[in-house]
Amino acid sequence: MSPSTPRTAPLSPPYPPEIQTQFDRIMRGAPPLMLFRVMAGHGRAWDKFRAGGLLDPGPLSLRQREIVIDRTCALNRCEYEWGVHVAIFAGPAKLTEEEVRATVQGDAASACWSAAEQVLMAAVDALHHRATLSDEEFTALSAHYDEAQILEIMLLCGFYRTVSYMANGLRLPLEENAARFPV
Structure with a gap:
């Protein structure tokens, strides 16, 4: 395995509609990051990751x-x-x-x-x-x-x-x- 190959295979397009919708919301139309593509291939881990993601602006600038x-x-x-x-x-x-x-x-x-x-x-x-x-x-x-x-x-x-x-x-x-x- 080369250093440029992730140890867990990422999802490849086309993504399931629910996953595509989640990617679109997180990435605002940009292609999904490798991290997200790897995590989304494992439903429980992806759900937990998104639930704790702190992807909203929050109280800090x-x-x-x-x-x-x-x-x-x-x-x-x-x-x-x-x-x-x-x-x-x-x-x-x-x-x-x-x-x-x-x-x-x-x-x-x-x-x-x-x-x-x-x-x-x-x-x-x-x-x-x-x-x-x-x-x-x-x-x-x-x-x-x-x-x-x-x-x-x-x-x-x-x-x-x-x-x-x-x-x-x-x-x-x-x-x-x-x-x-x-x-």
């Missing part, structure tokens, strides 16, 4: 959301999902090249981040490395984010860690138009 997702994927060395998100959302989220690079090569102290974004990056790092937030980290988050936003941060970190496990474990080939980790 697009910029905050993408910082959380990009950092989580970078910490998990998931170039597949990081690259998809950077390609699709970095522009609309107004993330600069320096900020995108900092999600992979930087940390919470990187000068490109605002004070609130530094706290956000520190929270993602803490959740990744320790699966918890210290009282000080929670207090710092609370100074910039409300309870609903803090819950969303934790949910996004957990969900995109799972997505990273899926993409890395299934050895999904990188999407053609996705960004690549900075060298």
